[in-house]
Amino acid sequence: MILSTKGRYGLKIMYELALNYGNGPMPLKEVAQRQQLSETYLEQIIAHLKKGGLVTSIRGAQGGYELIRKPEEISVGEIIRTLEGPLAPAECVLDDEPECTKAEYCVTRLIWEKIMESINNVIDSITLNDMVDDYYKLKQKKEGEK
Amino acid sequence: MILSTKGRYGLKIMYELALNYGNGPMPLKEVAQRQQLSETYLEQIIAHLKKGGLVTSIRGAQGGYELIRKPEEISVGEIIRTLEGPLAPAECVLDDEPECTKAEYCVTRLIWEKIMESINNVIDSITLNDMVDDYYKLKQKKEGEK
DNA sequence: TGAAATCCGACTTAAACGGTAGGAATTAAC
């Protein structure tokens, strides 16, 4: 049940853009360096984020990417679902799926629904701004330990 | 983030064994028929359940499988983790993983931890007996609609 | 002895994952 790198790296991209929010466009190269990830691979991922309406891009030299909204208005859930699709533990709980008629009564479906609901609750309640806050808290804590 | 068939079918197997609990061993063939799944494939899955100490088997004619404990003493979480391993959305939150040092501070990790915790909360709070109860409720409801 | 079961391991096919590579288009700065 591990999330693919698309979702994981994508969230990291968005987090870096959130840290940089307000300072103009950030080139993907910088994101890749800060997170130690392949730039060419991140290109593919950020294309989805752009298509999904979460970032804008400025082409050419001094260009880069920017969040399309304020960090407090973008939830982790929005990001992950944009990249991974709905986070269902089984296909049968997706909206467009017909009810499964294979078994007499599909009781496992109730389980998948509960799991999905609880995942969505978590990720929809966290925004990029919360992550930025966490960053500063961690930083402060670590510097206090010196 | 979809669970593999190992976990999904495995839970269905366990649920059928729970429905049958107290009536002696249930042959896998019957499970496969009731759930409309491939018997030979289920063989592989139930081998893991046996190895994981969740079912016992009786070989030979009139043999089959049985839950090793009462349905109310087996949680869905136990079953799924036996088949799928820990349900982490990223490897870095597993116990044996070292803390990632790639980025300055790993803030996404906090997200994965929260997701994992919430999934575990859900699946650990449901037992096979709850599923059996759901079955009878669904059945009653459906018959009432006639 | 035969039928019904579990048990075991090898094989297979297709898709997904996690990238790499090459180049075209755009734009700011000099």
Next chain:
DNA sequence: GTTAATTCCTACCGTTTAAGTCGGATTTCA
């Protein structure tokens, strides 16, 4: 107007995993 930095686009590629199938050995009840 050239150059360097950047986004954009699409094709390719090797490895792993998923989801089974298959054939047969073994056990046991009737």
